Amino acid sequence: MTATPENLQPIGLKLSAQQALGRHLLACLPHEACGVLVGTAAAGGMRIDAYIPMRNVAPDPLHSFVPHPEDWVRALYADPAPIGLFHSHPHAQPLPSAADLQGLAALGNTFRIYLIGSPGTKETSSPVLKGYYIERSPDKNNKCAPRLIEATVYALLK
Numbered sequence: 001m002t003a004t005p006e007n008l009q010p011i012g013l014k015l016s017a018q019q020a021l022g023r024h025l026l027a028c029l030p031h032e033a034c035g036v037l038v039g040t041a042a043a044g045g046m047r048i049d050a051y052i053p054m055r056n057v058a059p060d061p062l063h064s065f066v067p068h069p070e071d072w073v074r075a076l077y078a079d080p081a082p083i084g085l086f087h088s089h090p091h092a093q094p095l096p097s098a099a100d101l102q103g104l105a106a107l108g109n110t111f112r113i114y115l116i117g118s119p120g121t122k123e124t125s126s127p128v129l130k131g132y133y134i135e136r137s138p139d140k141n142n143k144c145a146p147r148l149i150e151a152t153v154y155a156l157l158k
């Protein structure tokens with residue numbers, strides 16, 4: 001993931017949303033946590049205002065996530081509609097897995113942001129968060145499968 005277009009805008013995450021997400025990540029350990037992100041496209045990049053946690057009902061929640069259908073439907077009909085999806089990698093780096101990339105095709109076009117978090121190591125006690133834009137335009141080989149492009153995530157203090 002080194003190809004970051006120069007015009008790619010950073011993802012601003014409201015501090016309260018970041019804290020809610022981090023708390024959910026830690027509360028779900030050792031299982032994966034998942035939830036959706038509510039926000040808007042703002043001047044200077046995407047802005048995430050809130051995090052809505054979802055229950056993970058995957059058969060193997062240690063290594064995968066499947067949102068509870070009730071939570072998922074509620075999230076899809078939330079107003080405003082969610083603009084992003086979050087899940088955690090409790091036992092690995094916050095980098096997209098093959099399954100994560102396959103799952104992108106199931107997300108509606110309102111989903112533009114993809115966040116992955118991991119609990120901090122012993123050295124860094126706070127969770128590590130990586131942010132990506134979901135890119136749906138054809139790539140240079142004319143393949144249309146959605147892919148992830150890494151972006152900078154920063155905390156908005158208000």
Ligand SMILES: [Zn+2]
Pocket residue numbers: 087088089096097100116
């Ligand atoms: Zn994953």
